[in-house]
Amino acid sequence: xxxxxxxxxxxxxxxxxxxxxxxxxxxxxxxxxxxxxxxxxxxxxxxxxxxxxxxxxxxxxxxxxxxxxxxxxxxxxxxxxxxxxxxxxxxxxxxxxxxxxxxxxxxxxxxxxxxxxxxxxxxxxxxxxxxxxxxxxxxxxxxxxxxxxxxxxxxxxxxxxxxxxxxxxxxxxxxxxxxxxxxxxxxxxxxxxxxxxxxxxxxxxxxxxxxxxxxxxxxxxxxxxxxxxxxxxxxxxxxxxxxxxxxxxxxxxxxxxxxxxxxxxxxxxxxxxxxxxxxxxxxxxxxxxxxxxxxxxxxxxxxxxxxxxxxxxxxxxxxxxxxxxxxxxxxxxxxxxxxxxxxxxxxxxxxxxxxxxxxxxxxxxxxxxxxxxxxxxxxxxxxxxxxxxxxxxxxxxxxxxxxxxxxxxxxxxxxxxxxxxxxxxxxxxxxxxxxxxxxxxxxxxxxxx
Amino acid sequence: xxxxxxxxxxxxxxxxxxxxxxxxxxxxxxxxxxxxxxxxxxxxxxxxxxxxxxxxxxxxxxxxxxxxxxxxxxxxxxxxxxxxxxxxxxxxxxxxxxxxxxxxxxxxxxxxxxxxxxxxxxxxxxxxxxxxxxxxxxxxxxxxxxxxxxxxxxxxxxxxxxxxxxxxxxxxxxxxxxxxxxxxxxxxxxxxxxxxxxxxxxxxxxxxxxxxxxxxxxxxxxxxxxxxxxxxxxxxxxxxxxxxxxxxxxxxxxxxxxxxxxxxxxxxxxxxxxxxxxxxxxxxxxxxxxxxxxxxxxxxxxxxxxxxxxxxxxxxxxxxxxxxxxxxxxx
Numbered sequence: 023x024x025x026x027x028x029x030x031x032x033x034x035x036x037x038x039x040x041x042x043x044x045x046x047x048x049x050x051x052x053x054x055x056x057x058x059x060x061x062x063x064x065x066x067x068x069x070x071x072x073x074x075x076x077x078x079x080x081x082x083x084x085x086x087x088x089x090x091x092x093x094x095x096x097x098x099x100x101x102x103x104x105x106x107x108x109x110x111x112x113x114x115x116x117x118x119x120x121x122x123x124x125x126x127x128x129x130x131x132x133x134x135x136x137x138x139x140x141x142x143x144x145x146x147x148x149x150x151x152x153x154x155x156x157x158x159x160x161x162x163x164x165x166x167x168x169x170x171x172x173x174x175x176x177x178x179x180x181x182x183x184x185x186x187x188x189x190x191x192x193x194x195x196x197x198x199x200x201x202x203x204x205x206x207x208x209x210x211x212x213x214x215x216x217x218x219x220x221x222x223x224x225x226x227x228x229x230x231x232x233x234x235x236x237x238x239x240x241x242x243x244x245x246x247x248x249x250x251x252x253x254x255x256x257x258x259x260x261x262x263x264x265x266x267x268x269x270x271x272x273x274x275x276x277x278x279x280x281x282x283x284x285x286x287x288x289x290x291x292x293x294x295x296x297x298x299x300x301x302x303x304x305x306x307x308x309x310x311x312x313x314x315x316x317x318x319x320x321x322x323x324x325x326x327x328x329x330x331x332x333x334x335x336x337x338x339x340x341x342x343x344x345x346x347x348x349x350x351x352x353x354x355x356x357x358x359x360x361x362x363x364x365x366x367x368x369x370x371x372x373x374x375x376x377x378x379x380x381x382x383x384x385x386x387x388x389x390x391x392x393x394x395x396x397x398x399x400x401x402x403x404x405x406x407x408x409x410x411x412x413x414x415x416x417x418x419x420x421x422x423x424x425x426x427x428x429x430x431x432x433x434x435x436x437x438x439x440x441x442x443x444x445x446x447x448x449x450x451x452x453x454x455x456x457x458x459x460x461x462x463x464x465x466x467x468x469x470x471x
Numbered sequence: 472x473x474x475x476x477x478x479x480x481x482x483x484x485x486x487x488x489x490x491x492x493x494x495x496x497x498x499x500x501x502x503x504x505x506x507x508x509x510x511x512x513x514x515x516x517x518x519x520x521x522x523x524x525x526x527x528x529x530x531x532x533x534x535x536x537x538x539x540x541x542x543x544x545x546x547x548x549x550x551x552x553x554x555x556x557x558x559x560x561x562x563x564x565x566x567x568x569x570x571x572x573x574x575x576x577x578x579x580x581x582x583x584x585x586x587x588x589x590x591x592x593x594x595x596x597x598x599x600x601x602x603x604x605x606x607x608x609x610x611x612x613x614x615x616x617x618x619x620x621x622x623x624x625x626x627x628x629x630x631x632x633x634x635x636x637x638x639x640x641x642x643x644x645x646x647x648x649x650x651x652x653x654x655x656x657x658x659x660x661x662x663x664x665x666x667x668x669x670x671x672x673x674x675x676x677x678x679x680x681x682x683x684x685x686x687x688x689x690x691x692x693x694x695x696x697x698x699x700x701x702x703x704x705x706x707x708x709x710x711x712x713x714x715x716x717x718x719x720x721x722x723x724x725x726x727x728x729x730x731x732x733x734x735x736x737x738x739x740x741x742x743x744x745x746x747x748x749x750x751x752x753x754x755x756x757x758x759x760x761x762x763x764x765x766x767x768x769x770x771x772x773x774x775x776x777x778x779x780x781x782x783x784x785x786x787x788x789x790x791x792x793x794x795x796x797x798x799x800x801x802x
Contacts, residue, residue: 213564265784273510273563277718277783280711285776292769403575406568414564440585449572456569457557 074098078117090117095134183314185433193428194328198383200408200420202376208352208415209372213276216283220377221398224250224384229393232301239303243385250381251374258373290395298394324386407452413465477744482618484740485733488696491631492689497717497728498638499685505722507678508658510567516574517683518690519705521547523581525691526700529599531589536602547687551680559675582702597699627696643725654678715779721792742771
């Protein structure tokens with residue numbers, strides 16, 4: 023018999039009185055549609071100012087969409103379980119309660135198990151109490167699960183399986199962006215610090231097509247990849263080609279790319295705002311079990327799309343005329359030009375391909391997570407790490423390096439890297455690799471010196 | 472539109488403590504990038520390790536203030552050695568990637584929940600600046616019309632510009648010396664210097680340590696002037712801004728980073744104040760649909776990015792620099 027898991031997603035919003043918390047919270051909290059049937063309490067609006075907001079969701083054992091659980095009584099107490107009661111509320115149709123609090127301190131959220139609907143039981147050992155530390159110095163937002171002890175008590179084996187799953191997905195997304203970076207670096211020698219903003223471009227374009235024009239996410243994603251490719255073409259024509267023709271040095275171009283990154287990131291923030299937003303579809307999905315691995319449908323789609331794209335791109339680079347031309351230009355631009363190749367044309371093609379791949383990484387990242395104006399910037403260092411690890415300018419190296427970086431990041435916490443700074447492990451490995459094998463895993467030794 | 476406020480904001484920022492932090496950090500970058508041709512993109516890392524060296528010594532370990540300063544400076548030197556050993560033999564962009572990665576590692580560790588007891592988590596540490604503030608001889612702030620400073624700022628400005636002057640003098644003296652000439656020739660042609668029998672690696676390492684120490688001074692000054700050490704202050708964007716300041720003034724010039732930082736903050740504060748005023752009030756100069764008050768604070772960063780690109784394309788030597796002396800063509 024499979025128990026149904028009722029998980030509490032508790033949102034502790036410590037918000038200063040001046041700020042209106044609802045928009046940010048509504049973005050961050052998964053809010054599935056209200057179920058028909060059961061008689062829910064009146065809608066509980068999020069209390070302005072400092073508050074503890076809890077959303078109760080039925081995860082249905084990980085199958086299908088989690089649905090909110092209405093009609094459950096929750097109590098917030100000060101300091102400890104025997105402390106003064108701050109407030110009691112019954113979850114509304116969205117499974118939500120929102121109770122105002124005075125300020126900083128320790129609060130205890132207690133769930134009354136008698137009010138749980140038929141057929142819903144708490145998972146794990148069925149603990150009904152959760153302690154929350156509230157700090158109002160800055161507005162913060164915490165998610166935790168009551169009863170989801172399953173996660174904490176997971177065996178080492180299943181932790182490794184879970185870490186590997188998220189690591190491979192992260193690695194594939196990094197690989198798409200890294201392949202784009204590596205192609206552009208290989209042919210033009212440009213260390214492009216604006217590459218993260220190309221990832222964000224894909225994600226924001228998807229958001230605009232999806233939410234702005236009301237297109238389905240899949241169509242919006244395809245259009246966003248095309249838009250990224252066009253953007254790459256224009257960027258090369260409008261900026262980088264004139265610079266190459268002027269004979270601008272590579273380090274000067276690197277600093278130009280830093281300026282471009284600052285410029286584009288501020289423009290995104292100007293137009294998109296500082297908040298994190300979701301696409302209209304595939305936001306929350308339960309995971310199905312496939313043997314030892316649990317995958318949601320969107321994760322399967324992301325893995326398939328990225329693997330197929332990466333393989334097709336790599337094989338095309340190995341086999342087609344254009345691919346050979348790209349590798350020739352990357353090896354020796356002067357010689358390629360004197361053998362009659364249109365080097366500028368090839369570089370244009372590389373920019374189009376590279377930005378399309380990077381844009382696709384942004385699209386998939388937007389589907390997998392959420393959309394934010396600096397999501398690409400946050401990923402940039404890991405992309406660099408993947409490319410450097412595999413070998414700057416090599417194609418298969420970028421793939422292998424990115425997968426290793428993705429796995430390092432997600433498996434790190436299993437082996438003792440503090441979870442809040444899991445990227446650190448990957449960056450340390452990057453530095454260590456440079457110590458022993460500076461050309462990267464697949465790089466040729468003579469490329470550096 | 473109150474132009475008095477804008478001018479006050481711009482001049483106060485150009486002469487104020489924040490410009491001093493940038494000047495010190497950019498003097499370090501000038502030693503690295505301007506004179507030696509090393510691409511250090513992790514100046515924020517040198518700043519943060521020195522700053523937290525001081526803060527942890529005083530707050531967490533409860534040791535004297537001056538020992539904290541020493542610990543901070545030693546930490547910056549050690550970081551330079553640790554970074555230099557693997558990367559100084561490699562191509563320039565490797566140093567760039569490793570330094571940027573290291574500064575992020577340090578920032579993440581200093582801000583991590585898991586090390587809250589030592590580094591104070593994302594809120595950082597405070598309560599280490601008592602000795603510094605007690606040394607303040609000023610009784611009151613000043614308001615001279617076009618500039619105004621509080622009492623604490625006045626003290627920070629005195630200390631800060633003295634530090635900047637000493638650092639600039641030191642750089643001036645060092646770069647006139649035979650040692651400085653070797654650094655410049657490494658920037659121009661590393662192989663030629665090596666063929667003359669110089670130990671290029673050792674010279675680069677010394678330059679990295681020297682610039683790192685200036686970065687460390689900048690970090691320590693930064694946390695002293697505001698009285699708290701917050702990890703997010705030391706993000707990668709800070710390094711990029713410091714580069715922008717250096718390039719405005721002109722790399723490989725003693726006063727380049729100093730003047731560059733003043734101009735940088737003059738523009739940032741002036742533009743910020745202008746657009747903030749243009750979008751506030753009941754009947755703003757710029758309509759609401761075009762620009763809200765939140766968006767107005769972003770205009771200066773958009774212009775900064777654009778400005779950095781145009782500067783690098785059309786005048787890479789900045790205001791004072793000599794185009795032949797900029798290490799932008801080597802790799």
